[in-house]
Amino acid sequence: MFSKLIKTLSELDREESAREVENLLEQGVDPFKIIEKGVMQGMDIVGERFESGEYFLPDLLRAAKAVEACSSIIKPLLREDQNSNKGTIVVGTVAGDIHDLGKNIVIATFESGGFKVVDVGVDVPIEKFIEAVKKENASILGMSALLTVTMVEMEKVIKALRSDPDLEKVKVMVGGAPVDQEYSDKIGADAYGRDARQALIKARELTN
Numbered sequence: 001m002f003s004k005l006i007k008t009l010s011e012l013d014r015e016e017s018a019r020e021v022e023n024l025l026e027q028g029v030d031p032f033k034i035i036e037k038g039v040m041q042g043m044d045i046v047g048e049r050f051e052s053g054e055y056f057l058p059d060l061l062r063a064a065k066a067v068e069a070c071s072s073i074i075k076p077l078l079r080e081d082q083n084s085n086k087g088t089i090v091v092g093t094v095a096g097d098i099h100d101l102g103k104n105i106v107i108a109t110f111e112s113g114g115f116k117v118v119d120v121g122v123d124v125p126i127e128k129f130i131e132a133v134k135k136e137n138a139s140i141l142g143m144s145a146l147l148t149v150t151m152v153e154m155e156k157v158i159k160a161l162r163s164d165p166d167l168e169k170v171k172v173m174v175g176g177a178p179v180d181q182e183y184s185d186k187i188g189a190d191a192y193g194r195d196a197r198q199a200l201i202k203a204r205e206l207t208n
């Protein structure tokens with residue numbers, strides 16, 4: 001069912017990808033599934049082609065445009081529980097890392113689940129995360145990293161957060177392509193979200 005979208009995305013075809021997303025939605029396919037089984041799989045192929053030297057940086061940029069086109073159609077549909085206030089989540093991409101497409105989908109999903117989200121952006125230094133968590137009185141801090149060289153920043157932020165007695169109750173959630181449950185446990189995060197749907201499920205668990 002998702003093979004066409006995976007193909008158009010991996011071929012960096014923005015228009016066809018957007019059309020296929022619309023097509024799938026018209027068929028009643030769950031928007032979260034489109035992200036997990038279509039968009040993320042398509043981007044894995046793009047990543048592999050980049051690694052093997054078949055694609056170059058401009059191709060990654062085209063891939064980003066195609067993802068943006070798909071997520072702009074999907075994000076407004078991720079609405080569930082918008083009027084309830086489940087607490088505040090500060091979300092950002094760690095220092096040295098500018099990938100934000102997945103983060104932005106996760107943000108839209110948190111909002112759809114009734115959380116207030118404060119987006120601190122990309123390439124976020126440790127202090128900025130800590131300041132935002134304090135200022136917003138956040139119950140969760142969510143960090144995204146797409147590079148193996150930047151995922152180590154997550155541990156530094158967690159250490160800084162845990163060393164502040166005022167922030168004892170703040171839970172930390174991590175995600176992004178190179179991150180997994182094992183890494184999340186190792187750095188002392190409270191939860192790992194493989195994709196946007198899991199992110200929301202875990203956020204609900206952490207605040208219950």
Ligand code: B12
Nearest residue numbers: 047097098099100101102142144147148175176193195196
């Ligand atoms: C598009 C892309 C780019 C775009 C990003 C545009 C943007 N605005 O984000 C651009 C062109 C800028 C880019 C740049 C680079 N990129 Co790049 N990029 C990608 C690519 C192809 C897709 C990423 C994407 O958007 N995926 C789709 C989204 C929907 O998925 P996602 O991000 O994984 O998010 C989901 C989950 O991970 C999770 N999630 C994400 N964040 C969070 C946070 C929380 C709290 C939770 C719970 C869950 C969660 O939920 C999301 C939604 O379901 C990936 C390949 C891949 N497999 O991911 C490479 C990839 C990440 N890039 C890579 C590289 C090497 C680079 C560059 C270094 C290239 C270069 N030579 O300059 C630069 C680095 C720039 C920097 N300093 O950050 C490598 C990283 C290798 C590694 N292991 O470190 C990858 C893996 C490609 C590869 N296989 O080689 N890139």
